[in-house]
Amino acid sequence: MEAKFDNKWDIWYHSIKEDWTITGYEKLYTINTIEEYWKLYNNWDELGSINNKHFFIMKNDIVPIWEDPNNKHGGCWSFKVAESSAQELWNDLSLHMVTETLSSIDGDIIGLSACLKKNNSSVIKIWNKSSENNSLTLLCKDILNKWGLDIIYIAHMPDITV
Template sequence: MAIVNEYKLSNKWNFYIHLQDEDDWSFTSYHNIHTIDNVEQAVLLSDEINFDLIKKTMIFIMKNDVKPMWEDPENKQGGGFSFKVHNKNIEYVWKKLFFMLIGNTLSKEHEYINGISVSPKKSFCIVKVWMKDCKHINPIILANIEYMDKVGCLFKKHVS
């Protein structure tokens, strides 16, 4: 047990999927696949992810008890950075983004990040970084990740 505690993450992270053809957007339509609270679980999850899944299913990694929905009280006053990532680069981007997120190195303002999501399209994916508020709307606060171009990044508020 002591070894696992040495590698505890500072937050618990929930891995959700939402099927592309699902019309129901209530919380029950999101499937919590796994909860991660240590480095070992994160590495195992990363190794097990089939990247065909990412190209066909919406995936979310959300902090603690934050639900992957705009309406969640932790998301309601926030928004998200949105990036377009080509399918050939999504595996690389996903792994970098995932480990930076759970390691709190995605931003110096990491306490404002609630999670990330990937929404597949035909030849690309929309990658989002979910923010708990709208104090930080410039993507310059995020670490640089190859193939996540900040020039084309949009910030969209969850509630207008």
Template sequence: MERPTVPGIATNGLPVLPQDVAADTASPARGKAMKEALLQKLRPPPLEYSWDFWHDRQGRDKKPSWANEGQNAPSSDNTNGGDDSVEYESRLVKLETISDAKQFWSLFNNFDLGDLKLRDSVHLFHTGVKPVWEDPRNVKGGAWTFRVPKEKAAQFWKEVACMAIGSQLQDAIDNSKKRFTFIDDICGISYSVRFNSHLISIWNRDCENTEGVEKLKKVVLDNISPELALRENQHYYKKHSDHTGFRPPMAGGEK
């Protein structure tokens, strides 16, 4: 009996390769070439930047259940002597580094924001940038903060995260007149649990680029799902240096 045909499968049971992959495998080292070609096709697309995922434990000694075994909070390297800043940094736990789309969706599909406690925060930041105001890449910047009703906050956070890793937020800054101030003006995004509404923040490096800051807000409000739309009084921009707990770092310059 003739074997029934299945789309994408040859009658000998082997997969039918795309034309470009098949061409790559037409060599004496066919098996190895086929493996390499298939792996290349199946490899998830890399992100423009790699991102670190952080959890602010609000001073609790016990690590969250999703933290990797044996992973400790990073020691503080704050040099400005501010006790509040040192205490904040000591609460931060880096949970994961994300460099491709598969890792991003694995994190978002398996991380339950409902497990966060009141006043907890999570942060998705460019690798090498800590989610602290005094970090060299944050110190001259600020953040847009969106107050989102808690029942809508998880979806709002996911959509903003997609805008971040897809460089939609960075493109908004690039389209301003001061586009060359920083190549990577977007530092990261944060999700903070509060009682009635949760806070979702977008951190950028240059608070003086007022045109870029406004474009950043516009791209979020224009592209967020209609059911997540916010009122005018539910978002605001604030320089990091305007926070009462801000401690200017000692001279040393930006990285």
């Protein structure tokens, strides 16, 4: 019997660079169990790997746009990594996220995104629900210690008072 996660996680793909509305996104897959996560993990190359596309993993039907009601009071930790390291970091972060061990605040992490940039680097973002929870100390120490990343926090709607 498969153990269900507390939350489901949707894999999204953004294909149209000019269209940042919901019509530019496609939901590809939903993860409800660790077995489904490992199935996806073992088949990322069939999707083209995260270095070739703009992928998102979002919690409980949250749409990967800042304007989604679940996102607009939140933000993201953003960091740039070498293209050669992006898939491994994505795998580390996504496993911590779906098992709810990426943050010390229950329920605050709502998504993860990765996008290849022109200079052989990828930008990876950890999305959270509340921009008030923007301290790096909230993130998993194992990730920070392993990767030693330069990370900035960006509020989705900085003019909104939470």
